[in-house]
Amino acid sequence: MKAAVIQFPGSNCDLDMLNALQLFGVEAQIVSHKATSLAGYDAIFLPGGFSFGDYLRCGAIARFSPIMTAVTTAAAAGKLIVGVCNGFQILTEAGLLPGQLMMNETPGFICAEVPITVINQQSQFTNQYQQATITLPVAHGEGRYYADEATIAQLEANHQVIFRYQTNVNGSAEQIAGIVNEKGNVLGMMPHPERAVEAIIGNIDGQDFFRSILN
């Protein structure tokens, strides 16, 4: 598998994602937000961070980066697209995923390891998970998933909700932590699987995420 990790100005989990992918043998490369083509990549990762300082709204400026046209094309072509944290925020701002990520219910950045339920163990991103409950790191100030009731109902009905927080971490609607698009090839999630792939740093529950993608 060949993967691109998009680097926006202000991305800061780009190298972490690159490292995680390389640990699983993926041929991964950093691609600038100014690039216009993603030809040849099987999977595209939008990493966490504070693209363009998260000024205006998180993800709102990055959405207009040149690379986003190629991301949209790749999504339409059925390539795997993963947005983690700020990447999730960019995907919703770009309209590739429904809803929006808003300021946490209790204002302030939260960094924690939180219990999460893998709701859908059939997805292209979760099919290697054997257990439903996992623990993943979260690190965000604006991770409260919001969408109108009709959209939420549709997400639930289509099994597009992939991850759910077990506790009310940030006030997300239906405690949603990660969703896919209707086609199932575009995933956005607030937790950081790339920070949970090595025992020495205390968490390996992200390993099955990468194994699923490679499967």
Add this chain to the structure above:
Amino acid sequence: MTIIPEAMRNEPTPEEVRASQVYLQWSLSQDEYEMICQHLNRLPNYTETGLFAAMWSEHCSYKKSKPVLRKFWSQNERVVQGPGEGAGVLDIGDNQAVVFKAESHNHPSAVEPYQGAATGVGGIIRDIFSMGAQPIAILDSLRFGELHHNTTKHLLNGIVSGIADYGNSLGIPTVGGDVMFDATYQQNPIVNAMAVGLLNQADLHVGKAEGIGNRILYVGAKTGRDGIHGATFASSDFDSSTDQNRSAVQVGDPFLEKLLMDTTIKAIHIFGAAIVGVQDMGAAGLVSSSAEMAGKAGNGIHLNLNQVPQRETNLTPYELMLSESQERMLMVVQADHVAEVAQLFTDADLAAVDIGEVTADGRYRLDFDGVEVANIDVQYLITPPKQNQKQQVPARLTAEADPEFVPELTDVTATFKDLLAQSTIASKAEIFKHYDCSVRTDTVIKPGGDAALVRIKNTRKVLAMTTDVNGRYVYLNPQVGGQLAVAEAARNIVATGATPIGITDCLNFGDPDDPEIYYELAQSCAGINEMAQKLNTPIISGNVSLYNETDGQAIYPTPIIGMVGLLENIDHATTINFKNADDLIYLIGTVRPDFNGSELQKLVTGKISGQLKSLDLNIEKQHQQLVLKGIEDQLINSAHDVAEGGVAVTLAEMAFKTPFGCQVQADFAASWYFAESPSLFVVTVRPEHQADFELLARTQAHLLGKVTADTKLELTGSDQTIKVNQAVAQKLYEESIKCQLNQ
């Protein structure tokens, strides 16, 4: 008659400067002003007077603290770069080095907590990457007044958000630090930020303007009127009746800093020695960075101020030189590479402009609108007159000694519960949860342990780091307090299995012109120095923050120690938590009735008083070596140092977040479990290693008891037993700060 540039028409003439004595407001004394006039053989103009005021301020020149700082021991086999640069550098093998420094932002944070703390983080990070290093971790040492005050909550919330928003945006994890509360800090909170970086030694850069004809490249953000005279502002004490200093606080832009950091490191990798020198524009901005770089190289510098990128209109030379706009750096670049280097920065949407050159004349010369607005000898500008500060033993230390504080506790369990909820002892998770501690995926031990551990990818090495000082001890005995600060920081490092290798400091004190305060400064630094030499931890960088007083009332002397350690084998990383039921619990060292300055004394009497016993530096070192050896031989499987709240709190913290409890017994009174004796560790050992460990430890360790499978904490003394369920204790410990903040 010279032509006066338009922007400067309203400035006082040199004669008016003299008549109005405006320099006094900038903390330049009358004597100093007259010396300058005599040296120049003319009156300095407005701009020049401003340059002197900034460069001769304590913040830039350390003129008052220098006699003390000069005595710091800063050389050993690891030291690559000692004090005097952006940060100190220590060799850690494999051609790698660790780069670190701490810096205070107390005064800005007191008036504008959010921006004050945020820009403090920004500044210390620039000090690290200006050396060519990749910043890898941030620690913060914070001191506040009592938490039940609304002003404390306001300060804490602002300062913590400022640190969090800036560090989190940069993607540099905040991995540790310490937070204490005491009424002494009510008006003068302490905000000290420490940053640690990793350097390939080939990339080392320092702030020197070498090479006549080399160009001065300004990179980063544009200049505005932010923080004009912030450096002198930090060098004068507060008068709580005025609030007019507010405009001196700078505003940070972490997004811009992230670009500046990445691009500077990239530039150093690409251009290597063609980039001759790099320095952050910190306190007193452009003047301080350019004059220091020229001074260190023994050269002159010539700047054209019209070239300085500007965010506002009609900035005067005075404002351009003194502005403390954030996220700016100065580079000295070989003339034939300056365009390429500048291009790298402009590609990242950062300003990058050639503003002048290195000269052979040793002069500091500034041009503006074609007029020379300053012409001063560089060495004279950076060398303020020597100061001889008077010292006097504080009255409290010579007065008849207070009677020894002997606690009389009728219900030790109740006291224990109260102690766990004391703000200084209670869990700081409510604060630390706002900091991203896991970005960069290298954090092996996160906040909440003794020291943080950050691994170095592609090696077996791990760096340990911590900050510490208990100002109460330093107040009761400056010299012993200084020794204890280093000892405690080192014990934090040692408990993780790492060997302490070096120190940075932030010396937070009151007005140095008060001989009693200067005594505190000198004596505590002497104590720091003694312990540092004993432990082979050179003091390689640091910072001084004086005038921490309001309406004549100084804070406790608070010399914060930032320490870094090295663990060569990642497999030996050790945490504080109990590992298995039936593991044996040992106390390393001897508990004495050390209650003066303790959290227990504060809890029971509402204040601190009394004498500190002298510290045996040899014993301190032996205990540390024992723990290191025990960990290396894999005999010790958890270790925690004893600090505020004594052995009782240490044991509780080891049990928290585990399914275990403990049962221990000692032949001293139960109240001694709260004694804050020095040089103590609690460690656990598997029963099968008992003989080996006891052979190693000999008389230094005492078997206290064992880890139990139930969750009861049972600490028996010669008179009473402390008995509490771990869950109850943990709840008190974990919820105290949160409850107080939300009240």
Add this chain to the structure above:
Amino acid sequence: MMYLGKVYVSYKPSVFDPQGDVIKTSLHQLNFQGVESVTQGKYFEIKLVATNLTEATANLVKMAEELLINPNTETYQYAIDEIEVL
């Protein structure tokens, strides 16, 4: 012609505004007991060149809808005036 557009962005009524909530609590602590609710919004001043007011207004509206707001949760009001070029 030079115009000054002022755009006020606020959350739609049903959307929870945690900052507003915190500010309200804080105001109560400062003894402003009469405070019923607080909503925090965003305010933009945009100087723009256009041939006439109609064109300037159309541009401003487009800017607001394409970038300044997220229509999922936010709404906006605006005002626009011709200004003198200094």
